[in-house]
Amino acid sequence: MYEKLEIDFAGRKLSLETGRLARQAHGSVLATYGDTVVLATAVSQYESRPNMDFLPLTVDYVEKTFAAGKIPGGFFKREGRASEKEVLTSRLIDRSMRPLFPKGYDCETQVIVTVLSADRDNDPDMLSLIAASAALLISDIPHKGPVASVRMGRVDGKIVVNPTHTELEGSDVSLVVAANPESIMMLEGGAQIVDEETILEALFAAHEAMQPIFAMQEELRRRAGKPKREFAVKERDAVLLAAVEKSIGDGIEKALATKGKKERAAALYAVSDKVVTALFDNFPDRAKEIIDACDHLVRTRVRMAILDDDKRIDDRKSTDIRNVSADVQVLPRTHGSAVFTRGETQALATVTLGTSSDEQKIDALLGERFKKFMLHYNFPPFSTGEVKFLRAPSRREVGHGALAERALSPILPDEDDFPYTIRVVSDVLESNGSSSMATVCGGSLALMDAGVPTKFAVAGIAMGLVKEGDKVRVLTDILGDEDHLGDMDFKVAGTKAGITAIQMDNKAGGVSKDIMRQALHQARDARLFILDVMEKALSTPRKDVSSYAPRIVTLHIKPDKIREVIGPGGKVIRGLVEQTGCKIDIEDDGTVLIASADGVAMEKAISMIQAITAEPEIGKIYHGTVRKIVEFGAFVEIMPGTDGLLHISQISNERIRRVEDVLHEGDEINVKVLDVDRSGKIRLSMREAEQESGKNK
Numbered sequence: 001m002y003e004k005l006e007i008d009f010a011g012r013k014l015s016l017e018t019g020r021l022a023r024q025a026h027g028s029v030l031a032t033y034g035d036t037v038v039l040a041t042a043v044s045q046y047e048s049r050p051n052m053d054f055l056p057l058t059v060d061y062v063e064k065t066f067a068a069g070k071i072p073g074g075f076f077k078r079e080g081r082a083s084e085k086e087v088l089t090s091r092l093i094d095r096s097m098r099p100l101f102p103k104g105y106d107c108e109t110q111v112i113v114t115v116l117s118a119d120r121d122n123d124p125d126m127l128s129l130i131a132a133s134a135a136l137l138i139s140d141i142p143h144k145g146p147v148a149s150v151r152m153g154r155v156d157g158k159i160v161v162n163p164t165h166t167e168l169e170g171s172d173v174s175l176v177v178a179a180n181p182e183s184i185m186m187l188e189g190g191a192q193i194v195d196e197e198t199i200l201e202a203l204f205a206a207h208e209a210m211q212p213i214f215a216m217q218e219e220l221r222r223r224a225g226k227p228k229r230e231f232a233v234k235e236r237d238a239v240l241l242a243a244v245e246k247s248i249g250d251g252i253e254k255a256l257a258t259k260g261k262k263e264r265a266a267a268l269y270a271v272s273d274k275v276v277t278a279l280f281d282n283f284p285d286r287a288k289e290i291i292d293a294c295d296h297l298v299r300t301r302v303r304m305a306i307l308d309d310d311k312r313i314d315d316r317k318s319t320d321i322r323n324v325s326a327d328v329q330v331l332p333r334t335h336g337s338a339v340f341t342r343g344e345t346q347a348l349a350t351v352t353l354g355t356s357s358d359e360q361k362i363d364a365l366l367g368e369r370f371k372k373f374m375l376h377y378n379f380p381p382f383s384t385g386e387v388k389f390l391r392a393p394s395r396r397e398v399g400h401g402a403l404a405e406r407a408l409s410p411i412l413p414d415e416d417d418f419p420y421t422i423r424v425v426s427d428v429l430e431s432n433g434s435s436s437m438a439t440v441c442g443g444s445l446a447l448m449d450a451g452v453p454t455k456f457a458v459a460g461i462a463m464g465l466v467k468e469g470d471k472v473r474v475l476t477d478i479l480g481d482e483d484h485l486g487d488m489d490f491k492v493a494g495t496k497a498g499i500t501a502i503q504m505d506n507k508a509g510g511v512s513k514d515i516m517r518q519a520l521h522q523a524r525d526a527r528l529f530i531l532d533v534m535e536k537a538l539s540t541p542r543k544d545v546s547s548y549a550p551r552i553v554t555l556h557i558k559p560d561k562i563r564e565v566i567g568p569g570g571k572v573i574r575g576l577v578e579q580t581g582c583k584i585d586i587e588d589d590g591t592v593l594i595a596s597a598d599g600v601a602m603e604k605a606i607s608m609i610q611a612i613t614a615e616p617e618i619g620k621i622y623h624g625t626v627r628k629i630v631e632f633g634a635f636v637e638i639m640p641g642t643d644g645l646l647h648i649s650q651i652s653n654e655r656i657r658r659v660e661d662v663l664h665e666g667d668e669i670n671v672k673v674l675d676v677d678r679s680g681k682i683r684l685s686m687r688e689a690e691q692e693s694g695k696n697k
Contacts, residue, residue, distance in 0.1 A: 001018075001223075002017070002019035003019055003220060003223045004018075005017070005216050005219060005223075007212055007213075009212060009213065010162040012033055012034045013032070013033070013034070014031075014127075014213070015031070015032045015033075016030070016134050016216060017032075018030070018134075018138055018220065019224060022041050025042060025043050025135070025139075026042055026139040026226075027042040027138045027141065027226075028041045028042075029134040029220075031127050031130055031131035032127075033122050033127045034121055034122040035117055035118075035121075036118050036121075036122040036123075036124050037115075037117035038124050038128050039116055039131070040113045040114075040128065040131035040134065041111070041135055042111050042132070043109070043110050044108065044109040045109070046107065047107065048107055049106055049107070054106075055098060055101050055106065056109065057094065057097070057098055057101065057109045057110075057111070058108075058109070058110045058111070059091075059110075059112075059113075060086075060090055060111070061089040061090040061093060061113045061125075062079070062082075062086060062113065062114045063079075063115045063118075063365050064079065065365070067117050067365055068365040068366070073363060085364060087395050088398065088399060088402055089113075089124070090395065091395055091398075091399045092129060092178070092186065092188060093113065095178075095186045095505050096129055096147050096149065096185050096186040097111065097132060097133065097147060099185060100144040100145060100147065100180065101143055101144075102142050102144070102231060102233055104233050104234050105231060113131060113132055115128070118365040118366065120366055120367070121165055122162070122164070123151065123165070123366075125151075125176060126176060129148075129149035129178055130147075130149055130213060130217075132147075133145045133148065133217060134217050134220055137217050137218075137220070137221045137225065138220060138221050138224050138225040139225075139226060140227060141229070142229060144180070146213075146214050146218060146221075147178055147179065147180050147185060148178070148179060148210035148217070149176060149178040149179075150176075150209055151175065151176050152173060152176075152202040152203075152206050153167060153171035153174055154171055154172055154198065154202065155167050155170050156170075161205070161206070161209045172191060172192035172194055173189070173190075173192075173194060173198065173199075175187065175188070175189030175190075175203070175206070176188045176189055177202075177206035177207070179206070179207050179210055180214075181214045183506060183508070184203060184506060184511060184516075185506050186504065186506065187502060188403075188502075188503050189501070189502055190407070190409070190410070190500060191498070191499050191500060192410045193410055193411075193456070193498040193499070193500055195498050196498075196499065196517070196524060199499055199502060199520065200520065240279075240286065240289060240290065240293060241293050243279055243282065243283070244290055244293040245293075245297060247278050247279060248271060248275050252268070252271060252294075253301065255268045255270070256268070256298075256302065256313055259314075260344070261481075264313070264481075272295075275290060302482075302485050303466050303485060306475070307473055308471075310473065312475065312479075313479060313481055314343075314479065318474065318476065319476045319522060319526075320477070321476060321477045321530070322342050322344075322477055323342070324340075324341070324533045325341045326339070326441065326445055326533055326538075327537060328445050328446070328448070329449055331350065333548055334350045334351070334546075334548075335350075335351050335353045335451075335546040336350065336351035336448070336450025336451070336546065337349065337449060338442045338443075338445035338449055338538075339442065340438050340441040340442035340445065340534075341430075342477065342530075343432060343433070344430050344431075344433075345430055345432050345438050346428070346429045346431075346438065347426050347427070347429065347435060347438040347439045347441075347442040348427045348429055348442065349425070349426045349427075349443045350427075351423070351424050351443075351447055351449070351452065352425075353420045353421070353450060353546075353549040354420065354422075354423065354550070355419075355420070355550060355583050355593060356372075356419070356421060356585045356587070357583065357585055359372050359421050360374055372415065372420075372422065373405065373409060373421075373423075374405070374421075374422070374423045374424070375401050375402075375423075375424040375426065376423070376424070376426070377400045377401035377426045377428070377435075377439055378397060378427045378428065379397050379400070379428050382429075383430055400435065400436035400439065401426070401439075403436050403491065403493075403503050404424075404426065404436055404443055404460075405424075406501040407440045407460060407493035407501035408424070408443050408458055408500070409500075411454045411457075411458055411495065411500070412447075412452070412454060413452065413453045413454065413455070417453065418453055419554055419593055420452075420545075422447070424447065426438075426443060432479055433479040433480045433483060434460075434461070434462030434478065436460070436462075436491060437460030437491055439460075440493045440501075441458075441534060443458075444458040444534065445534055448538050449538060450542070450546060451543065451544050451545035452545075456496065456497065457531055457534055457535065458493055458494065459494070459527045459530040459531045459534060460491060460492065460494075460527070461476065461491070461492060461526040461527055461530065462477065462483070462489065462490070463476060463478065463492065463522060464482050464486040464487075464490070465487045465490070465508060465515065465519070466485075466486050466487060467487050467511075472515060474515065474518050474522055476522055476523070476525075477526060486507075487506070487507045487508035488504065488506050488507065489503075489504065489505045490502075490503075490504045490523070491503045491504070492519075492523040494524075494527055495531075496527075496528060547597065548597065549597065550583065550595035550596055551597065551602060552593055552594065552595045553593075553594045553595075553602060553606060554593055554594075555591075555594065555606065555610075556590055556591055556592070557592055557609070558613070559590045561590070562586055562590060565586060565609060572612070573586070576605060579608070580596070580601045580602075580608070582594050582595060582596040582601055582602055583595040583596065584605065592609060594606060611640055612641065614642075615676075616638060616639065616642060616673045616682050617673060618674070618676060619672065619673065620672070621671070621692060621693075622638035622639070622670070622671055622672075622673065623638075623669075623670055624637055624668070624670075625637050625666065625667070625668050625669075626646075626665050626667045626669065627643060627665065628665065629660060629663065631659070632647060633645055633649075633651070633659060634646045634659055636669065638671060638684070642682070644673065644682030644683065644684040645682065646684040647683070650674075650683075650686060650687055651686050652686070652687055669686055670690070670693065671685060671686050672684065674688070
């Protein structure tokens with residue numbers, strides 16, 4: 001059945017249609033916003049996967065280059081592995097949709113969103129999330145949608161819903177917000193150091209703005225939706241649960257009191273193993289259910305201890321932060337390095353400084369661009385005491401790296417003041433809660449250690465939430481177990497003055513504005529505490545870059561001199577590089593960047609480029625070489641590649657009949673520049689140069 005709905009949203013037309021494309025998918029929706037078009041499909045198997053204790057959901061966001069009228073680069077001329085943008089958008093959709101599947105649903109499910117048309121005003125990510133929600137909503141797949149999404153900006157002090165790319169360039173806030181009709185589900189974005197109240201205003205303005213999109217999806221479901229397949233959440237066996245609770249006694253509390261993540265996990269495993277053994281005779285072949293019941297009791301008791309007694313797993317109060325330490329200059333040959341440790345989470349951050357030739361070229365749907373700042377996050381298996389194959393960066397690693405990169409970008413110096421390409425690498429050495437925020441702290445210190453003149457220091461903290469009815473606890477600096485057992489993972493990074501990056505995943509039934517405000521202000525207090533610790537390690541950026549980092553000197557030459565420095569086929573600039581060992585980059589506006597760790601070599605390169613690009617000054621005496629003799633005078637090279645005419649009348653005070661009587665090709669003589677006309681022709685005088693030399697004597 002074909003159906004199409006349209007509404008005006010934020011000044012542009014938003015449409016959802018179904019029944020025309022991808023009709024064999026369990027749900028498919030074509031969504032259009034401006035000239036951006038995406039196709040979302042949802043398919044779920046009807047058979048459960050055996051022994052599955054999590055939702056087997058796969059979300060793939062795919063950009064087709066034809067959507068922007070482009071042909072892929074590379075040898076194969078077709079789309080290859082997912083780009084960073086595709087990975088991040090896939091995560092946005094996944095994180096928004098996953099919590100709304102019913103608990104226990106274990107049929108393999110796949111959501112694919114394909115960008116079919118892309119304009120330069122509307123980013124497909126927001127539209128893709130709406131389309132994915134609509135596809136699930138009209139399908140027979142059990143899902144508690146709808147979900148809507150908007151991007152929020154602030155231009156000239158005013159909150160803007162779905163700003164265009166042009167408007168975003170002047171915005172100090174860029175947030176992608178996803179929500180269901182009751183509450184905000186997911187948040188991802190950055191800001192140019194803004195206060196908490198501005199973020200709150202943007203979040204709840206977003207939720208209010210989404211209401212027409214919820215209504216639109218519900219109307220599409222009413223018109224074209226399929227009946228949902230039957231799925232009943234499996235209830236726990238009350239008899240078995242009571243037996244487990246009796247057998248377990250106070251074993252959970254004793255195990256939770258164990259210090260150390262690995263030791264605590266081992267103690268909890270021993271408790272459940274003991275219960276399985278004790279109940280084997282009464283409940284044969286039900287070990288998996290017994291273990292699940294043990295896990296349920298752990299979750300319940302941990303949450304009740306937090307809500308009733310403000311007692312967390314490691315005996316902290318809700319606002320307490322684990323022990324924090326920071327060290328800088330920990331590696332001798334890197335350009336900058338730092339180790340940041342918070343409890344059992346530790347990140348080693350390093351900084352490498354490069355030139356403009358090290359920039360990353362991004363070939364995106366919206367056009368090519370170059371990145372001068374990159375942050376790469378690595379999460380090796382030993383950080384959690386595990387053994388795994390080392391593979392390409394996972395989606396999680398890409399996402400955490402992007403979050404940390406967003407957090408640090410606002411405090412970087414302007415390119416004119418610091419023309420380096422900067423790469424930060426964070427290797428997580430230990431992990432028990434919020435290694436991405438440890439990366440922000442370590443990355444900020446490593447930048448300062450490298451001599452990058454950052455504007456401020458940046459720190460980050462992960463907040464959690466436990467909510468049962470009217471009982472609420474907002475937790476500061478959550479452990480990995482608290483993330484797993486809690487209702488929210490809320491990461492906030494910023495300076496002393498304000499927020500630079502924020503990310504939230506919400507598993508609770510609803511988060512009020514008051515809870516959000518408390519979480520933001522509690523995060524601010526924690527951030528200020530951590531910034532004080534970081535300041536003791538290094539309070540300001542080092543005054544100079546590492547001796548192992550290249551020094552970069554910037555020269556400005558006239559654009560019409562660029563070809564002289566480059567030379568035919570790059571001959572001149574290759575010669576300069578070979579003779580000096582410096583890296584030399586020339587931009588279209590005449591900016592020349594010379595990079596070298598050798599000061600003498602850099603001075604030589606500067607002198608050679610200045611000699612090539614120098615222009616003759618009227619009245620100045622030059623030591624030149626006679627290059628060509630003609631009947632009326634001689635052509636003298638006064639600078640590399642620059643010749644002037646020495647007329648026969650200007651050779652000597654005495655009358656001469658033939659130029660060859662005085663000069664020969666290859667002679668080195670002093671000449672004075674008499675004039676440079678509009679076309680660049682130079683008139684020289686040998687006799688006036690000799691007269692001036694005589695006066696000086």
